[in-house]
Amino acid sequence: YFSLITQEAEKHRHYEDENEWSCGSWLEYTVVVVLASVLLLGSLGLTLFWVFQYRGGFAWRENPAKQFNLHPVLMVAGFITFSGFSVLLYRICRCCRRIYVKLLHTVFHALAIPCVAIGFLAVLDSHNLAQPPIPNFYSLHSWIGLVTMGLFAIQFVVGFFSFLILLCCEGATAGFRSALVPIHASFGLTTFMLAIAASVSGLTEKALFSLPDTYSQWIEEGIVINALGVSLIALGILVSFAVRSPTLKAGSKVVWMA
């Protein structure tokens, strides 16, 4: 009799869960996935549009001013678009096997590394090769950016080692790995937020350096820069919502166990 009640309760709970996922939760899932994809790709597209439409496109060391343009594009690509999709994978992939999601998460972050590295080199070169050279690392933007890069590197190394290499002795490391998951997730979200703070301060710097007299006249380029900043901030709100949402989390609980 007792077992019957339990079975009944189990069935009922299961039914409720499924029912929940057939209406509001699927709507939330769809809205988050579509909106996040639009914003992640849109902000990269807007950065490219800005750089090509108003800043003369790309160059390498022969033209330090244009070499600088690689910096915003590659940093947005690495820290926002690739990293953002990499984080959201754990919410988007509802049916894949956990190990595939993990590997994709690693691949997306690995793709971010060359972006960030070349983006960093581009701004160093554009400062050092300018006539006269521009000093490095004096601004709030550069300080935030350095901390973001450091945290990103630590997260990648610790994550790669703990969640992939340690799988070789799966049983013995299960406790350690599952204890590390919330820490890795928190620091990951922190890195994403720091990247957005770095972007916002960097966009403000660039607007004031490049449009000293015209930014305040509501010119087109200024509005494009502001719109880029606003969409990055919207992404920060949306990604932190998606990562914390109990609805989106519950369904993909299986992939959260490392």
Added chain:
Amino acid sequence: YFSLITQEAEKHRHYEDENEWSCGSWLEYTVVVVLASVLLLGSLGLTLFWVFQYRGGFAWRENPAKQFNLHPVLMVAGFITFSGFSVLLYRICRCCRRIYVKLLHTVFHALAIPCVAIGFLAVLDSHNLAQPPIPNFYSLHSWIGLVTMGLFAIQFVVGFFSFLILLCCEGATAGFRSALVPIHASFGLTTFMLAIAASVSGLTEKALFSLPDTYSQWIEEGIVINALGVSLIALGILVSFAVRSPTLKAGSKVVWMA
């Protein structure tokens, strides 16, 4: 017999809970409370130091350039120090009655309102009374700031009405109020994060406007501005940690029910 097992389990759980709170959790609690207080008061102190040491202190309409100085100080006081303590109250006050914590939360946010209002007036005046006048609302900083103020106002009105006025019919509104708590908490943290994004972009603007040639020479004032930005970002990380921490949340669960 069944009831005996339950009691035993209950006692055991209770014992574990108490035990848990006597070591790591109290340490976490103390570190968060002390560090947050130092950073909340410290960032306001650093803003005051910056403004008085390097920017000539305060004035009203007779001197628009100095009237501007009220803007960073009052915005940090309202959006960071008062709002930060107001949010953290729910984690700091572990033994007070829920209604007292709620009232203190309201009082701290109410104290933030005149700060934000006068801080906003100060920047408008300092722009409009300058010779020649400086345009308003063209920069990314001003856009972020406007959104932050709007969200703050909505949160205050909705929170005041829902969590205090609706207490008049306590039973009938309990379900609505408890459903609103996580939404109010999420938007509250979002407002705090937006305030930090606004500060970081505002500090960058001010550094480039006021120190166009010397910011890159690592002068003292530039480092003070950067340190202020870094401590605000540290606050963003700490407050979001404190709000989400399961340890700090579990113990004060009672005050979270609205």
